[in-house]
Amino acid sequence: MSKLAHKTALVTGGGSGINLELAKALRDKGCAVLIADIALTPTAAAWLKSLGNQANPQVVFHKTDVTSLDQLVEVFEAFDRKIGGVPDIVVPGAGVYEGSFPGFWNDKDETLNYGILDINVLHPIRMTRIAIRKMREAKKPGTILHLSSITAQKPSVVLPLYAVSKAAISQFVRCMAPLDEMCGIRVVGIAPGLVDTPLLRNNSGSQNHVDPSQDFLLPPEEVVKAMVALLTDTKYAGGTVLEVGDIGSWREVHILGDAGPQGRSTRARAKTTDATAKLAKMLLGDEMNVFGSSKL
Structure with missing residues (x-):
């Protein structure tokens, strides 16, 4: 029997991309899932519809704006109403890429x-x-899985806020490491390289930095496989940040003496070099701000 059988999970950002694939994998392994997201993509909506109202294990959607503290609190209440109790697994997976969202250089x-x-x-x-708080009130252990990135270790002048955000998540995961022994709550993180998602393939902002025809993109199922391993294998202690840089290539990222990102999905990309050159021209006044406006 799967270690995830009869477990429950709350996944933000599960309406698309990696988090949707994770929700599918969890459900396939017997875990009930509440997807919290601002909306479902057509692909996600079709999947939920295909399961039917009597799906077992259950998968439900709850509209959630993750920037609202009130809605984050309420989604746990919705989880209790719709699935029951406190989730065994929490995945705060919702996130945005600076190339597809107003960032540092977008005026x-x-x-x-x-x-x-x-x-x-x-x-x-x-x-x-x-x-x-919820897990301790229920006196139960649990696992909280965060989504970091190799960008946590690769400073980027083009995508500084994204890099900072992922570095913050990796360090936050490490800060939470003692909870594993203190109260049985494992806080872990996944740090993939470039992943083949609709966001990277279909968003014009992302295409300033990524060329899907040239750059190696990780299959989402490879990242999900590593995420499931983090959720089920206790050899990954609290505080672990697991990098997925290539197919079958996973490694723990260490805070000191680390070799740096490894694998095809972590390598330098031509479009990133081009974007850096365009930024330099913009700063020198030779080019309009391709990142959002003509102002600097």
């Missing part, structure tokens, strides 16, 4: 609020605190 964000940080940093930290 359309005139307030400089940098909403990417609300989604990529504040939401998973808040979600973790709420989950810990």
